Amino acid sequence: MSAVDENGGTLRPIAWVGRLDGYVDMIDQTKLPGTLERIACRDVETIHDAIRRLAVRGAPAIGVAAAMGVVLGVRSFEGTDRRGFLDEVERVSEYLAATRPTAKNLFWALDRMCACAKAHGDSDVAAIKQVLLDEAMNIRDEDAAMCRAIGEAGQSLISDGCGVLTHCNAGALATAEYGTALAVMYSAHERGRDFKVYAGETRPLLQGSRLTAWELQRAGIDVTVICDNMAAHVMKLGLIDVVITGADRIAANGDTANKVGTYGLAVLAKAHDIPFYIAAPSTTFDLSIASGDGIPIEERAAEEIHGGFGVPTAPEGVGFYCPAFDVTPADLIRGLITERGIIDPVDRAAIAKALA
Numbered sequence: 001m002s003a004v005d006e007n008g009g010t011l012r013p014i015a016w017v018g019r020l021d022g023y024v025d026m027i028d029q030t031k032l033p034g035t036l037e038r039i040a041c042r043d044v045e046t047i048h049d050a051i052r053r054l055a056v057r058g059a060p061a062i063g064v065a066a067a068m069g070v071v072l073g074v075r076s077f078e079g080t081d082r083r084g085f086l087d088e089v090e091r092v093s094e095y096l097a098a099t100r101p102t103a104k105n106l107f108w109a110l111d112r113m114c115a116c117a118k119a120h121g122d123s124d125v126a127a128i129k130q131v132l133l134d135e136a137m138n139i140r141d142e143d144a145a146m147c148r149a150i151g152e153a154g155q156s157l158i159s160d161g162c163g164v165l166t167h168c169n170a171g172a173l174a175t176a177e178y179g180t181a182l183a184v185m186y187s188a189h190e191r192g193r194d195f196k197v198y199a200g201e202t203r204p205l206l207q208g209s210r211l212t213a214w215e216l217q218r219a220g221i222d223v224t225v226i227c228d229n230m231a232a233h234v235m236k237l238g239l240i241d242v243v244i245t246g247a248d249r250i251a252a253n254g255d256t257a258n259k260v261g262t263y264g265l266a267v268l269a270k271a272h273d274i275p276f277y278i279a280a281p282s283t284t285f286d287l288s289i290a291s292g293d294g295i296p297i298e299e300r301a302a303e304e305i306h307g308g309f310g311v312p313t314a315p316e317g318v319g320f321y322c323p324a325f326d327v328t329p330a331d332l333i334r335g336l337i338t339e340r341g342i343i344d345p346v347d348r349a350a351i352a353k354a355l356a
Ligand code: MRU
Pocket: 054, 057, 058, 059, 060, 103, 167, 168, 169, 170, 171, 174, 175, 179, 180, 181, 207, 245, 246, 247, 248, 258, 259, 260, 324
């Protein structure tokens, strides 16, 4: 079983409620693990803000939120001018694209929404609005299906008695449902395997301890939180058999951007001869970028480092540098677990073949 919501149902961080005049219901992930609170988003500005402040986060979930955000942004368009409506779809997409720069799924979903509107450019405006809502729902449903397939593809990597290390949150909360890296764990758990997950807490915003530990616990999976700087030690003790994380963007050669700290874990895994895997859907790949050098890395506010615990954690006046992601070189990655199977070896040719 995967993580459950407050009613014992499948944990879904984001859903469209009602018809075209409905709203987006999302879990406010900034409130976890303390409270499971939901936000009703009735306009695109609320979605924009939710993505910026990480109320919804994780590459696939951001893509789903943005697709639904496009619908919220254009549904009040008045009149029957098709050209003007298509321009409005572009304008709203550009507004949402400016929220966060690294996750490919955001741009992939927005491009798909724009392409969908254009493909129906001969219909009347009311019909295109409905088609866009249908497309956003398709994006959500397809992501859920890809996550299930990722779990199936990777589950055999986790055997009975295994120790698994993960970083940040690549679980149900980060996707439409089920997750990517955590999908592999849920799938092994559903097969009755007994294993232990170590969740790196993931400074500065603690997605590992706040979110991953929360959802694994709700799924009944044995989870232990460690501070990020304890990873080498637990590896040396022999507690880790495999490392599995998610991804925000994978370049054509397999270099992978994920939450800052992932690269360090990959280096440590190599030093301890532990296989390191990335789990991600095909929508996270960006074949237009040759290598990790071309992936834009988001930099976030200094307060996330020195104000995250509600008290100052550094003296005033010092400098801060807060990159949200880093890039793990392909040669440190044993395999890419996708909905199409595990890509191994991780190189340009194997990726091109798997995604063809
Ligand atoms: O800043 P965040 O919380 O959006 O970062 C999320 C991650 O780095 C995840 O590992 C990644 O998006 C994969 S989610 C399936």
